[in-house]
Amino acid sequence: MAAIHYKQRIKSLQSLIALLLLCIVLTILTDKFFTADNGLNVLRQTAVNICIATGMTLVVLTAGIDLSVGSVLALCGAIAAGLLKNGIALQATDTYIGFTILGVILVAIIVGAVLGWFNGFVITKFNVPPFVATLAMLTIARGFTMLYTKGQPISNLGAKFAFIGAGSFLGIPVPVWIALAVVLIAAFITRQTRLGRYIYAIGGNETAARFSGINISAVKMIVYALAGAMAAIGGIIVTSRLDSAQPNAGSSYELDAIAAVVIGGTSLSGGRGTIWGTVMGAIIIGVLNNGLVLLNVSPFWQQVVKGAVILLAVIIDKLDKKD
Amino acid sequence: MPMKKILKYGLLVVIVALLGYNSVYIKKLSDVNASKGAQFNAAGFAAQLWNEKLPAKSDSAVAISVLKGAIDDDAGAAFDKYTNALAIGNYRYALVKGIAVIDAITADDLKITIQSAAPFKATVAMEFIYGNALRDASGLVNLQEFPNTSDLNSISEELNKIVRQKIIPAARPMLKPGAKIEFTGAVELNKEHIHFDDVEIIPISIKPVS
Secondary structure (H helix, E strand, O other): OHHHHHHHHHHHOHHHHHHHHHHHHHHHHOOOOOOHHHHHHHHHHHHHHHHHHHHHHHHHHOOOOOOOHHHHHHHHHHHHHHHHHHOEEEHHHOEEEEEOHHHHHHHHHHHHHHHHHHHHHHHHHOOOOHHHHHHHHHHHHHHHHHHHHOOOOEEOOOHHHHHHHHOEEOOEEHHHHHHHHHHHHHHHHHHHOHHHHHHHHHHHOHHHHHHOOOOHHHHHHHHHHHHHHHHHHHHHHHHHHHOEEOOOOOOOHHHHHHHHHHHOOOOOOOOOOOHHHHHHHHHHHHHHHHHHHHOOOOHHHHHHHHHHHHHHHHHHHHHHHHO | OOHHHHHHHHHHHHHHHHHHHOOEEEEEHHHHHHHHOOOOOHHHHHHHHHHHHHHHHHHOOEEHHHHHHHHHHOHHHHHHHHOEOOOOOOEEEEEEEEEEEEEEEOOOEEEEEEOOOOOEEEEEEOOOOOOOHHHHHHOOOOHHHOOOHHHHHHHHHHHHHHHHHHHHHHHHHHOOOOOEEEEEEEEEEEOOOOOOOOEEEEEEEEEEEO
């Protein structure tokens, strides 16, 4: 009994152990790795993936997947940038509706949530597989981004907006604070609310959850809306950091998010995993990227290594299930 | 309606109203347009640069085959001699010229083969004109003269707009696969990862030659 308990304890800490081992190896291999500046740099770069991956975790816990987060990120970032820079001009009434930074953040999050909700709506009401529905949204949102930006970057968003992505508060980069807030909210939802229990129940056994009286459609729509909103937050950070909304921003970000979720120990078949595991997964990917750059490893090899790590995480997950 | 619900919805309305009040502001459009006049005129700056300063620079652009050869021989010296950059980092920019044969015309670019002792492939961007290649390759913009990066970025935006709106539409009808062209443009090169084959050229001029 004690041995089983010990094994479960190790399993729950496997992401953290992997991260620590990775840090030790990189510290030995390069003296540039274990510095405060580099640590903050890794966290700043990881913050966007943490935001997206946190939303993705909620989706994956319901046994779903959201491939549209990268495109939703781009669209929301573009809308935020466009409204902040150009507002809405009503020529007929000689009226200009301007947006404050708070305003564009709210609009972006609402747009992200609506797009996510639409994903959930299509998946639940028309019984479309999440892979297909969100793949369609990936293309739709990217198309709208191109239409909205006319294929051009929207730049020069001002120093105040740039503070969101490039500023620091109490010595910690602002994106890290934002990611922390997102993680705390998601952790609260999964651990302390009825919605969180429903999410795990649906992922564990959807049929049983339905017979228990859980409104599957409503829960899934909320979950996808949350994932969209979190992608939008990622979009605001990216846009702010670059001082520019790029129409091709966020391409393949969904893959990094899924990787963080898987490496963090969340089961792709749903019902099992934690937000903190995903945070660890995202940091492992961030540290891996950073370490490989510091070691002057070719970007092409970096992709191979990242892919191998994801594969390893999935295999470990499968072996865990067999146990 | 029970008191608790009234309080709950009341609070919600107050929060939404507060957020809304702090999120948008309304002004007269004419006032906004008037105030924009005082800002940095990136379009004017870019037009002046394009019309008055860039032609001379383009005339002295390095032949792309010479640049490639120089980089093959001694990359460090070639980058120092032929390229510019405003920012630190591995990316360097060069104004290049050359004669090439059009291999194919796609919606996004021209696939060309540069004519030289050792011909090589390159691409001329025709649709997505991004980045700072034109601004930085020209070497005509001094970082110290600008109080913020926004103004600097807007110069690139305007230069790219000139290429998109004037240079490419004027050149496109004259281009045919198999035709020989004379071009001047800007290229971006990464000092650490030099991939000269299929390098992308942002065009400044493209002319068919017989």
